[in-house]
Amino acid sequence: MSKLTKEEQRLDASRKRLAHWKRWGPYLSERQWGTVREDYSPDGHAWQYFPHDQARSRAYRWGEDGIGGLCDRHQYLCFALTLWNEQDPILKERLFGLANHEGNHGEDVKESYFYLDSTPTHSYMKFLYKYPQAPFPYSQLVEENQRRDRQQPEYELSDTGIFNEHRYFDVFIEYAKSTPEDILIKVTAYNRGAVAAPLVLLPTLWFRNTWSWQRSAAKPNISLETHSPSGQAIRAEHSHYGQRWLLYEDTPQLLFTENETNLERIWGQPNPTPFVKDSFHNYLIHQKSDCINPNLTGTKAAGHYHRTIPAGESVTIRLRLTDQPPGEHPFGTGFDRIMETRIAEADEFYAQRMPELSTKEAKAIQRQAFAGLLWSKQFYHYDVATWLVGDEAGPNAHPHRNSSRNQDWRHLYNADVISMPDKWEYPWYATWDLAFHCVPFALIDPDFAKDQLILLLREWYLHPNGQLPAYEWDFNDVNPPVHAWAVWRVYKIERRIRGQADRKFLERAFHKLLLNFTWWVNRKDAQGKNLFQGGFMGLDNIGVFDRSQPLPTGGHLDQSDTTSWMGMFCLNMLAIALELARDNSAYESVASKFFDHFVYINHAMNGRGDDCLNLWDDEDGFYYDVLNLPHGEQRFLKIRSLVGLIPLFAVLTLEPETLSQLPNFHERMMWFLKNRQEFRTNVGTQVREDGSIRYLLSLVSEERLRRVLHHMLQEEEFLSTFGIRSLSRHHRDHPFEFHVNGTEYRVAYEPGESRSPMFGGNSNWRGPIWFPLNYLLIESLQKFHYFFRESFTIECPTNSGPVLNLWEVGGELAARLMAIFHQHPSDNRPIWPADHIAQHDPFWRDHLLFHEFFHGETGQGLGASHQTGWTALIAKLLEQYGDELISTKVIS
Structure with a gap:
């Protein structure tokens, strides 16, 4: 076995609990507002109960959100970047998007941001946020999407023209861990426009509000560090972690307030203190100086940097979040050396784990897929029993509350770092999504993959009757039972990578899966x-x-x-x-x-x-x-x-x-x-x-396999240029219709966004291409080939002439999926609309998104734009097949 890379050594130390390299990571949500956890309404209308407009002013109960941030694994202490272009009506503290009732195809994030890199221990991470220089078009996005019907596409941020003439900032956020508790932070903002533009940067540190809900809870504190030999520093004190310091390069103005609800703005009630959650917003935008604590203390603090960035140039600010008191020269030459070392170690790790890829582009696709997967980890906290009845220090729950959703899941207590489908549109775990995530995760961090699969089988997740929780909108709903498949796949991947089988993991999972299997048999075969x-x-x-x-x-x-x-x-x-x-x-x-x-x-x-x-x-x-x-x-x-x-x-x-x-x-x-x-x-x-x-x-059977594949491999049915469609194109000209009591029910081929409001209308299985089931089809073809070998061949595509064995058919499907992300001779990437800025702008074109699903004809990315989770299976296909297949695909 080759020598362990530095990142593998960190993974090994983390597994053996010798060093907590995973204690800090990108575990902040990107949307806490509008979630079930924060919904205390009697009618269960989560989006309306806690909208985006209240998020800057109202303390969250169960979690925190931010832009490109990080926190500890219990989410006690959080860090994220706040921005202001001196044009927006609100500070850019969190990502904006449409609530379910505001979008013509359901909820959708309306921001441009990219996960560029991360190692499994988050020893190095890189994030890009594209911040417009003009006022952010909040109202325009809502009004235009509400005006459009389901026959029209979503109206996206780029459609507003706000990025025209490069009038935006590229804001890169990088993290590098010197030790598990010493984290270097570098923020670099580029002005891509033709004229100088102002930018306010507010690197913000705050405590999740854990003290307002229980009478005996201790309150942490952030204050000015008076003994800082170099630059500004603040000290955060918490009963769990003790002291931490955030060091600011140079001497920004330090702002302090409390992570407490602005009762006056939200409820029309007097505030016991003027120092509330949205004080920085009021201080900068409304110039209210009395809302900042002059005593330089609170539970939320920020360094205020004001920069005017010349056209085409950049500014950089550096920070350090550490468990060590401030010393001399925290931002000396050692800072840049550590950052460069961690980048080189990340390159070394991926080069050793994924050595087969021959092209730079394929490596970039795979690397960004892993980055999105790793950045989509989130601290997820939800105690259903407490949520149903209300908090000790809070008002009594509404009398209808106990008849609301999830009442059958009072045993469920979640307070863990979990792989999310998408941290904005789906900032909650979904059981079958997570199972698919664990397969590519196993390639780079088998321990995390195993821990995730076991976690959902633990008694505070798994229902006493054996049911796995589906997702927070309705834990009683039913996801496909793919958990056993994922357990088996992760077991075999780890055995191949490490040369050692983890029988204990397999046995632990098997025993709980027996309970789940019994639930299925007893409940779903009536x-x-x-x-x-x-x-x-x-x-x-x-x-x-x-x-x-x-x-x-x-x-x-x-x-x-x-x-x-x-x-x-x-x-x-x-x-x-x-x-x-x-x-x-x-x-x-x-x-x-x-x-x-x-x-x-x-x-x-x-x-x-x-x-x-x-x-x-x-x-x-x-x-x-x-x-x-x-x-x-x-x-x-x-x-x-x-x-x-x-x-x-x-x-x-x-x-x-x-x-x-x-x-x-x-x-x-x-x-x-x-x-x-x-x-x-x-x-x-x-x-x-x-x-x-x-x-x-x-x-x-063999005979029926041929007949099913005849349909599946026919280009006028399932076989798209970019994979297998979820619905046969046969139904474009021959819709399925069913009449009941004077009502017509209809299914027609819809290759793009959903025209049906069913399940909120933000997903569509009537034509688009979905990665997880395409992946399982490829795997199944491989298994059939293992049995039949060369005795089974079939035309692919159907009626085209060429005859392939089933392994080769799987490769053909894999190549079509890979082609979605590949830059083709026309210089276009199918994932982007043909007129999107990313097709030609050099500051966009190499940054990728891994969508929820893809257009059945064009390959364009649709649905949740950052659902890297199961779409990260592209990384596994590249690992298995290599990238040579892509060049054989001719995309018109």
Whole structure:
């Protein structure tokens, strides 16, 4: 094994708890307002209860937000950058975006910012915020988006023309850790415009308000450090961490106030003190000098730097957040040397972990994908029991409060650093998103990936009945059961990287996953037919009905996707049990249970031998949901969507070598196949030259696999230039329509933003390309190839002539996904609209966003613009396939 890099040494020290290199990180949210946690209304209208306009004046209960900031892992002490261009009506302390009811396609951040770099321990981080020099168009963004209907695209910040003529600042924020507790901070602001422009920079340190909600809570304090040999300094004192100092280069004016609600502005009540959360705003913009504490103390403080930056030039300010009292020359030559060293160590780490990529551009794509993944960690605090009844020192909860959302989750107590889908639009964990995040995380920090997966299985997350929490808007909702898949993938990735398997992790996860599997079987197979009804299953508007609500027809759906996810869950658990059985034969009987259950599900989906419909439509050669009407009639809902491709995910090969090592399991499996003749066709076999038998466990037989792939690889159906569409383009000219009691329900191909308000309308599964399911399709093709090898080839694209094996088909799909981010011969990147400034401006074009989903025809990024989480799977595809495939794609 090669010598550990410096970053790997830090990871090793962190794992062994020798040094807390991960104590400080980018754990601030980018939106705390408008979240469920801060919503104490009786009607559950979170966006209206705590809007953006109140965020500068109202203390948060459960977390903090900021721009490009960092905090400790308990989020007691926070740091972020505040800006003012002397034009805006408010200080730029946090990112702005539309509430759900304000956007024509749902909520959306309306800012331009980029995560440029980070190491796993956050020993080095880099962030870019693009700050306009003209007044920020808050009202224009709201009014224009409210004016537009769902047929029109979102109106974005760049559409306002505010970046024209380069009239903006590029504000880079960099962090480098000298030690786990000594953090160097450098802020560099470039004036990209043609004339000089003023900029106020307010590097701000504050305590999360933990003292207003409990009568006995101690209040921390920030004050002027009077013994600072060089420059200005403030001292922060907290009962948990003791003392910390923030050192400011030069001698900025120091401002102090309290992180307390401005009661007068929010509630019309007198303030006990003029020193409140929005005092810096009032001091600078409204020139109210009496709102700043003259005693130079409080729970929120900032250094006030005023700079006029000449055209094309920059200014830099340096700071140091440390556990050591101020000494001589904190910003001497050693400061820059440490910063440069950490950058070089980050380069070294990624070069060793990801050495196969041959082009600079591919490395940049992968590096920024990892950066977004790492920057999207967030401290997440939510105690549901307290939230429901109200705080000890607060007013009593509204009488309707206990009938509001999440009342069944009173056991849930979250106070952890968690990987978020997106820290603005989705500043809360989602179970299936997190599972996908952990796969690319395992490439760079297997310990964090494992900890995240175990965390959601802990008893203060997992419901006593075995259900995993979905997301804070409704923990009762149901996400696809991919947790076992992620556990198995992370286990194998770590084994490959470190050369050592973590059986303890695998076993811990397996035991809790048994509870979750039982919940699924008991709650989502109401008829006991091994056909499952999971509701919306994370696919929002993919169905003709809102599948999370009672059907307008009555009856129930047998869902192809939910049943297939359960088949995949069975095989993931079977694979884990077989692995654990190598060391403990007791797991062989558990493995037998999952083998049997998988075969039952397979039989139910593909042919039960009774008068009921299974989920396979032989006429179309595709899987569909089946509508079971109250009077006994059954109907296929013939929508060609990912719902019918998900059956491909459940596939596993059992090798004779594995079976020979597990005689009890092998004996039980053979008994089952011999004595349950009706199920034998649901298990594929292949005889090797030595006469031994390989077994294929798959929901899709070889013949049906060909028929499904015929649809999937057809460019007029699922196969886009940029991956697999979520809905077949067949439905562009042939919409699916269903009439109930005079109401028409309709699904048509929509390759871009959603035209349906279902689930808020901010996501769309009726045509766009989604990375997580594309990734699983590629992985499934690899698994099928492992069994069939060269005996299975197919035209790709369908009816095009070229014949590929399934590994090559997976590579073709991977190349199409990679092409979304690649700069093509036309000098355009598909992720950006053709007329976007990023297509030609040298200060934009190399900075990437990793969106929630992508346009089915153009590849343009849509939905949440910073949902690097599962879109970071591009980093895994690049690691696996390399970047040579991209050059073979010709994008018109």
